[in-house]
Amino acid sequence: MREKVKIWDFVLIAILVALCLSVWFLPKEQGNTVSISVDGTVVAVKNLDQDAVVDLSDGTQVLVENRTVRVVHSTCPDHLCEQMGKISACGQVILCVPNRISVEIRGEGVDGLVG
Amino acid sequence: MVLSVNKLSPRKIARMGLLMAAALILSWVEAVLPFQIPIPGVKLGFANIITLVVLYQYSFPTALLFGILRVLLSSLFLGRLSGVLFGLCGTLLSVCGMAFLKRCRCFSSLSVSAAGAILHGVGQLTVASVLLTPSVWTMLPLMGISSAFCGIITWIPLKILGRYEVVFPSDGGKSLNKD
Amino acid sequence: MKRILCLLCAVCLFFLSGCSARTTEAQTWAYDTLCTATLWGGTDLAAVFSSAAAQGQSLLSEDGLKQFTASRDGDALQISSDLFKILNQAGILYTMTDGVFDLTVAPLSELWSVNTATRPPDGQSVEECLDLVDFSSLTVTESSLTFAKKGMGIDIGSVGKGYGADYTVTALKNAGATAGIVSFGGNVALFGTKDGTPFRVGIRDPKGEASEYFGVLSVTDTSIVTSGAYERYFEYTETVYHHLLDATTGYPRQSDLLSVTVICADGAQADMMSTALWLMGSEKGWALYETLQKTEGFLPAEVIFVLEDHTVRVSDGIRENFTLTSDEYTLD
Numbered sequence: 001m002r003e004k005v006k007i008w009d010f011v012l013i014a015i016l017v018a019l020c021l022s023v024w025f026l027p028k029e030q031g032n033t034v035s036i037s038v039d040g041t042v043v044a045v046k047n048l049d050q051d052a053v054v055d056l057s058d059g060t061q062v063l064v065e066n067r068t069v070r071v072v073h074s075t076c077p078d079h080l081c082e083q084m085g086k087i088s089a090c091g092q093v094i095l096c097v098p099n100r101i102s103v104e105i106r107g108e109g110v111d112g113l114v115g
Numbered sequence: 116m117v118l119s120v121n122k123l124s125p126r127k128i129a130r131m132g133l134l135m136a137a138a139l140i141l142s143w144v145e146a147v148l149p150f151q152i153p154i155p156g157v158k159l160g161f162a163n164i165i166t167l168v169v170l171y172q173y174s175f176p177t178a179l180l181f182g183i184l185r186v187l188l189s190s191l192f193l194g195r196l197s198g199v200l201f202g203l204c205g206t207l208l209s210v211c212g213m214a215f216l217k218r219c220r221c222f223s224s225l226s227v228s229a230a231g232a233i234l235h236g237v238g239q240l241t242v243a244s245v246l247l248t249p250s251v252w253t254m255l256p257l258m259g260i261s262s263a264f265c266g267i268i269t270w271i272p273l274k275i276l277g278r279y280e281v282v283f284p285s286d287g288g289k290s291l292n293k294d
Numbered sequence: 295m296k297r298i299l300c301l302l303c304a305v306c307l308f309f310l311s312g313c314s315a316r317t318t319e320a321q322t323w324a325y326d327t328l329c330t331a332t333l334w335g336g337t338d339l340a341a342v343f344s345s346a347a348a349q350g351q352s353l354l355s356e357d358g359l360k361q362f363t364a365s366r367d368g369d370a371l372q373i374s375s376d377l378f379k380i381l382n383q384a385g386i387l388y389t390m391t392d393g394v395f396d397l398t399v400a401p402l403s404e405l406w407s408v409n410t411a412t413r414p415p416d417g418q419s420v421e422e423c424l425d426l427v428d429f430s431s432l433t434v435t436e437s438s439l440t441f442a443k444k445g446m447g448i449d450i451g452s453v454g455k456g457y458g459a460d461y462t463v464t465a466l467k468n469a470g471a472t473a474g475i476v477s478f479g480g481n482v483a484l485f486g487t488k489d490g491t492p493f494r495v496g497i498r499d500p501k502g503e504a505s506e507y508f509g510v511l512s513v514t515d516t517s518i519v520t521s522g523a524y525e526r527y528f529e530y531t532e533t534v535y536h537h538l539l540d541a542t543t544g545y546p547r548q549s550d551l552l553s554v555t556v557i558c559a560d561g562a563q564a565d566m567m568s569t570a571l572w573l574m575g576s577e578k579g580w581a582l583y584e585t586l587q588k589t590e591g592f593l594p595a596e597v598i599f600v601l602e603d604h605t606v607r608v609s610d611g612i613r614e615n616f617t618l619t620s621d622e623y624t625l626d
Contacts, residue, residue, distance in 0.1 A: 008222055009229075023253060023255045047507065049502070049505065110510055112493065114511075114519065
């Protein structure tokens, strides 16, 4: 092949990767709620501080424990969602694409606490 | 466009068929590998090699059509219908981006491949953010790094294939398109 | 090549444009508690916040808590018009609760000192103290307050925080703040919105840790106060003694409510209402709430009752803005 690798290649790759990494630098809010959605609709909202087990109607099970969240059991063919492990920071998500389920720690915590 | 009778010669159809078969086999190999990356949008992208070959050999419209067909066929072939929309979006964005970058003479196929991989992931994340939740964008950094990496890795076979005149003809593909 | 770089820069800027608006965080100490604020807009808001908190305090009393005490029989004190309004409301609540809620419970609170005590006071002391607790013996005019007996006092602490939060909000708005959320030891007052979205305020879980909440209120321009026995208490020989005293018996009141949250534009009213409603319990408390809604001198308010059987009763006006987030509780 007559083509030569040029310096611009590395520049482009670097810029694209940098753009992707920029998400890490966005300001983050406190995450206090676990929001579970199926097909884009929120079906359950849990407090991150409270241990809980959520059983979804299709058999998927989500566990909230020690301020972390993970999918314990899923009914999808590839079980990637279980392999995703634990999430604990706001904005993090676990997805089960075949079942259209998303479990996320919401960036919108509360702005204040009364009591 | 591509489907004008002039350009769709028997030779071209045969070549495309072979390339499609190769792409599907590569998709299958990728799918049966023992490990999978849990980030949506990140795949090894073996089939992308073939898409790049089509892009460099033929034209952007051909490559686009090829990409779309590949996604549809591989979904049927692998039995994964749920991922069709994600794959389509990813491929669309990826092929368009790669074609654009290829036109700019300053980029070699290395960055085109890497950019294609990243854009494929971005396309998939976009669908995920609409259908599931916008929070998927938090996966963008990891996706970017691993896709760039995969894009570079899959470029190596392309470079090797490129040594053969039949893949990257020195006349810029004119001889292939003619017949 | 240049075109590409320009395009990439544009995309870059697009990605990074999601930065949050400028906020000011302010903190000060007033009403014997930590007061915090998160504010948008305006200039030098932290200073305004601190001085307003101090000023609000002095409008009610000389140095904050429980300083309205009579040093002799018939002692008279100057009061502000704000305090006059508060005393009127307190008088109505005193009547409607048959004396259980009494703003003159100060000497009794002092005796119990739930914050620092480890054992309950003896019966004799409680009896003697009860003599000094009698709202009906006060003489209130627009500018003065006269105590019948020496040693009587007004428990400013029970309305101070609610009042103070409101006062600072007014001052902050005058200083140009466009939005903000203020917390005076757990009494919340807020104004404006965050880019058009209402503030989300968590209501503390009465059975949980201080940072745990059982539900979220999505509101704008209001004050929110929650009362419950869980706030201050001590244990002695396996009995829990909390700070919400029954002014007729002199002892902590038994109530079937875990907490009462009042949402109202008037913070001082919310503060007193939340205490009074809690003291009354779920049945009488709700009835009292409904009566107050029609009583002159009281602004409209919404309430959320949390009963000891873990049911949550929400008044109609706030139902849409409240979301339950804990499955330990059920909505009524």
